[in-house]
Amino acid sequence: xxxxxxxxxxxxxxxxxxxxxxxxxxxxFFLQLLFVVLLAWTTYAIxxxxxxxxETQRIAAGFGFLTNNAGFDVNQSLIPYSQSDTYARVxxxxxxxxxxxxxxxxFFATLIGFLVGxxxxxxxxxxxxxxxxxxxxxxxxxxxxQILFWYLAVLSALPPPRQxxxxxxVIFLSNRGLVVPTPVPHPGLAAVIAALLLAIAVSLxxxxxxxxxxxxxxxxxxxxxxxxxxxxxxxxxxxxxxxTPFGFEIPRLRGFNFAGGSRIIPEFVALTVAxxxxxxxxxxxxxxxxxxxxxxxxxxxxxxxGLTRGAAxxxxxVPQALRVILPPLTNQYLNLTKNSSLAVAIGYPxxxxxxxxxxxxxxxxxxxxxxxxxxxxxxxxxxxSAIMGFYNWRIGRxxxx
Amino acid sequence: MKRVxxxxxxxxxxxxxxxxxxxxxxxxxxxxLTCGVSQGLPGFSAPDDKGNxxxxxxxxxxxxxxxxxNDPTKVKFVPLSAKDRFTALQSGEIDVLSRNTTWxxxxxxxLGANFTGVTYYDGQGFMVKKSLKVNSALxxxxxxxxxxxxxxxxxxxxxxxxxxxxxxxxxAFAGADETVKAYESGRCDAFTTDxxxxxxxxxKMTNPADHVVxxxxxxxxxxxxxxxxGDDQWFDIVKWVLFAMVDSEELGITQRNVDEMAKSDxxxxxxxxxxxxxxxxxxxxxxxxxxxxxxxxxxxGETFDxxxxxxxxxxxxxxxxxxxxKGGIQYAPPIR
Numbered sequence: 177x178x179x180x181x182x183x184x185x186x187x188x189x190x191x192x193x194x195x196x197x198x199x200x201x202x203x204x205f206f207l208q209l210l211f212v213v214l215l216a217w218t219t220y221a222i223x224x225x226x227x228x229x230x231e232t233q234r235i236a237a238g239f240g241f242l243t244n245n246a247g248f249d250v251n252q253s254l255i256p257y258s259q260s261d262t263y264a265r266v267x268x269x270x271x272x273x274x275x276x277x278x279x280x281x282x283f284f285a286t287l288i289g290f291l292v293g294x295x296x297x298x299x300x301x302x303x304x305x306x307x308x309x310x311x312x313x314x315x316x317x318x319x320x321x322q323i324l325f326w327y328l329a330v331l332s333a334l335p336p337p338r339q340x341x342x343x344x345x346v347i348f349l350s351n352r353g354l355v356v357p358t359p360v361p362h363p364g365l366a367a368v369i370a371a372l373l374l375a376i377a378v379s380l381x382x383x384x385x386x387x388x389x390x391x392x393x394x395x396x397x398x399x400x401x402x403x404x405x406x407x408x409x410x411x412x413x414x415x416x417x418x419x420t421p422f423g424f425e426i427p428r429l430r431g432f433n434f435a436g437g438s439r440i441i442p443e444f445v446a447l448t449v450a451x452x453x454x455x456x457x458x459x460x461x462x463x464x465x466x467x468x469x470x471x472x473x474x475x476x477x478x479x480x481x482g483l484t485r486g487a488a489x490x491x492x493x494v495p496q497a498l499r500v501i502l503p504p505l506t507n508q509y510l511n512l513t514k515n516s517s518l519a520v521a522i523g524y525p526x527x528x529x530x531x532x533x534x535x536x537x538x539x540x541x542x543x544x545x546x547x548x549x550x551x552x553x554x555x556x557x558x559x560x561s562a563i564m565g566f567y568n569w570r571i572g573r574x575x576x577x
Numbered sequence: 578m579k580r581v582x583x584x585x586x587x588x589x590x591x592x593x594x595x596x597x598x599x600x601x602x603x604x605x606x607x608x609x610l611t612c613g614v615s616q617g618l619p620g621f622s623a624p625d626d627k628g629n630x631x632x633x634x635x636x637x638x639x640x641x642x643x644x645x646x647n648d649p650t651k652v653k654f655v656p657l658s659a660k661d662r663f664t665a666l667q668s669g670e671i672d673v674l675s676r677n678t679t680w681x682x683x684x685x686x687x688l689g690a691n692f693t694g695v696t697y698y699d700g701q702g703f704m705v706k707k708s709l710k711v712n713s714a715l716x717x718x719x720x721x722x723x724x725x726x727x728x729x730x731x732x733x734x735x736x737x738x739x740x741x742x743x744x745x746x747x748x749a750f751a752g753a754d755e756t757v758k759a760y761e762s763g764r765c766d767a768f769t770t771d772x773x774x775x776x777x778x779x780x781k782m783t784n785p786a787d788h789v790v791x792x793x794x795x796x797x798x799x800x801x802x803x804x805x806x807g808d809d810q811w812f813d814i815v816k817w818v819l820f821a822m823v824d825s826e827e828l829g830i831t832q833r834n835v836d837e838m839a840k841s842d843x844x845x846x847x848x849x850x851x852x853x854x855x856x857x858x859x860x861x862x863x864x865x866x867x868x869x870x871x872x873x874x875x876x877x878g879e880t881f882d883x884x885x886x887x888x889x890x891x892x893x894x895x896x897x898x899x900x901x902x903k904g905g906i907q908y909a910p911p912i913r
C-alpha cells in the first residue's frame with residue numbers, strides 16, 4: 177500500500193462556503209439567498225407601486241424634466257447660464273456653487289483650525305485664552321444663527337452701491353458685495369506663463385539636487401534665495417521683453433449696480449465666513465486633541481536636539497499627531513459640506529436652493545429631485561472620505577506604521 | 578429639512594397604499610379639515626396676535642369646513658412655504674391648498690392636482706424705495722431684485738427683463754419674510770411679487786411710506802385653491818363652495834340677511850339656499866350648505882372687503898375681482 181501524501185483540503189470550496197454562509201455553511205447560504213430574493217422582491221414591489229400610483233394620479237414622473245427649459249435666473253454661476261437653459265444645467269450650476277463654497281470653506285476652516293488649535297496649546301497665556309474663548313464661543317452658537325448674523329448684521333450694514341467704500345477707485349465694497357477689477361489677458365501673457373513654468377521647473381530641479389547632496393554627502397545647502405530669484409526674475413524678464421501680461425477692466429457704477437469687473441456676492445461671503453469660522457472651532461479641538469495625544473517626551477527630545485519649539489512641532493509632533501487628527505478632521509470636512517445647504521436661508525444659490533428648491537417647485541417632481549440631491553451629497557461625502565483615506569494611508573506608510 | 582421629509586412621506590405614501598378617493602369621508606371621520614396656507618401674508622392668510630388665522634384664502638377653507646361641519650372653526654391650518662406647498666398636497670398632509678397659488682397649465686397637469694377656481698385675480702408688480710426716484714419698472718435696468726423662490730414670480734421676472742432687453746441680478750430666498758428683510762436692508766433695489774402681496778408686505782415694513790409700488794403689472798396671476806387628482810367629489814365640493822360665495826354676492830345674500838333671504842320666494846335664491854331642490858346633497862353635503870357658508874364667512878364680496886378690500890388695512894380696490902355685472906371678471910356658474 178503506497179503511502180501518498182494526504183490530498184490538501186479543497187481550499188477554494190471551503191473558503192466560498194465560509195464567505196457565503198458564515199458559520200452555518202451551505203444552510204446559511206441558502207437562508208441568505210432567500211433573504212436577498214425577498215429584499216429584491218420588496219424593493220421591486222415598492223418601486224412598481226409608486227410608479228403606478230404616480231401614473232393614476234397623473235403626477236409627472238421620470239427624469240425627462242431635466243431637458244426642459246428652466247426659465248429662471250441664478251445670481252452666481254461658474255459656467256455660463258441663462259434663463260433659457262435646462263434643469264440639467266441648473267443642477268450643474270447649483271452643484272458647482274456648493275462645491276465652491278465647500279472647498280473654500282474647508283481651506284479656511286483648516287487654516288483657522290490649525291492656528292487656533294496650536295494657539296490653545298501655546299505657553300503664551302493671552303494667546304491660549306483667546307483661542308480657548310474663540311472655540312467656546314463659536315462652537316456653541318447654532319450655525320444658522322451665525323450665518324444670519326454675518327449676512328444680516330454685518331454685511332447688510334455696508335453702504336449701498338452709490339456710497340460704496342472705495343479702495344483706490346478700483347475696488348468697491350458695498351451691500352451688493354465686493355467688486356474687483358477683472359484681469360484681461362494681453363498678448364504678453366503667454367510668454368510670462370512660459371517663464372513662470374520654466375522657473376518652477378528649475379526650482380524643482382534645484383531641490384532635487386540639494387536633497388541628493390544632503391543624502392550623499394551630508395551637505396546642507398541654502399537654496400531659497402536662488403529659488404526666490406528665479407521665480408521672480410524670469411517672469412519679470414518676460415514682462416520687460418514682451419510687455420505687460422494683462423490689463424484690468426475697472427468696475428464703474430452704472431445705474432443701480434457696478435458694470436464691468438468681477439463681483440463676489442455677499443451671500444457667498446457670509447456663508448463662507450460662517451462655515452469656516454464655525455467648523456474651524458471644531459477643527460481646533462481636533463488638532464489640540466491630536467497634538468496632546470503625542471507623548472510630551474517627543475517634544476522634550478526635540479528640545480534636547482536643539483530644535484526650537486516651532487521646529488519641534490513642525491518636524492516631530494505634527495506628523496505624528498496627523499494620524500490621530502485625520503479621521504475626525506474628515507468628519508468636519510463632511511459636516512462643512514453638508515452644512516453648506518443652509519445657504520438657502522440667505523439666498524446663496526447652492527444645490528439645495530436652486531435644484532431641490534426652485535426646480536423642485538417648478539416641476540413638482542419631488543421624489544426624483546430629492547433622490548438626485550441626496551445621491552449627490554452622498555457622492556461628495558464618499559469622495560471626500562476617499563481622498564482623506566488615501567492621505568491617511570500615505571502618512572501611515574511614510575511613518576512605517 | 579421639511580422638504581426631504583415630505584418627499585419621503587410622498588414616496589412612502591405611494592409605496593404603501595393605492596390612491597384613495599375618499600377625501601370627504603376622511604375629513605368627516607377626522608372631524609377636521611386640514612388646509613395648507615401661507616406662512617403669513619396679510620389679507621390672504623396670516624395668524625393674528627391670538628393665533629387665529631384670517632384672510633381671504635383662510636376664509637375659503639373656513640367656508641369648506643362650514644359647508645361640511647356647520648362649524649368654520651373645524652380647520653387645522655398648516656403654514657407652508659412656496660416650495661413645500663405642492664408636496665404637502667401630493668402627500669396628503671393637507672386636504673386643500675389655499676395659499677395664493679397661481680393657476681398655470683403645468684401646475685394643473687404635472688402636479689397631480691387641480692385648481693378649483695380663482696379666489697383672486699392678481700398680477701405681478703414691483704416695489705422700490707421712494708428715494709430711488711424710479712417711476713416705472715422699465716427704468717430698472719441693472720437693478721438687483723429680491724424674489725421668493727419656487728414661485729411663478731421668479732420666471733415672470735426672468736421673462737420681463739429678457740423681453741425688455743434689460744440686465745438684472747436676481748437674489749432668491751426660500752421664505753417670504755427673508756425676501757422682504759433683504760429688500761428692506763438694501764440688498765436689492767426692487768422687490769417683486771403679486772401686486773396684492775406688495776401691498777400686504779408693505780404694511781409689515783418699518784416705514785411703509787418709504788416704499789412705492791410701480792404701476793406696471795407684468796403678468797396674469799389668477800390665485801386659487803388646489804385639491805389632489807383622483808377625487809372628483811372633493812374637487813366639486815371645493816369648487817362649488819367658492820362659486821356659492823360668488824353667487825351669493827350676486828343675489829345679494831349677506832351674512833346679516835341670510836336668514837331672511839331663506840324665506841324669500843325668488844326661485845334662484847331658493848335654489849341657492851336649499852329651500853328648493855337638493856343641490857347640496859348632490860355634492861355630498863346638506864341642503865343648507867350655502868346658508869352655513871354665508872353665515873360663517875359671508876359672501877365673496879364681504880370676504881374680500883373684510884380681508885383685503887375697503888374694510889381692511891390693505892384697502893385694495895375690487896378691480897378685476899368685482900363681479901362680472903359690475904365691471905369685474907368674477908363670475909360663477911349658476912346653482913341649478
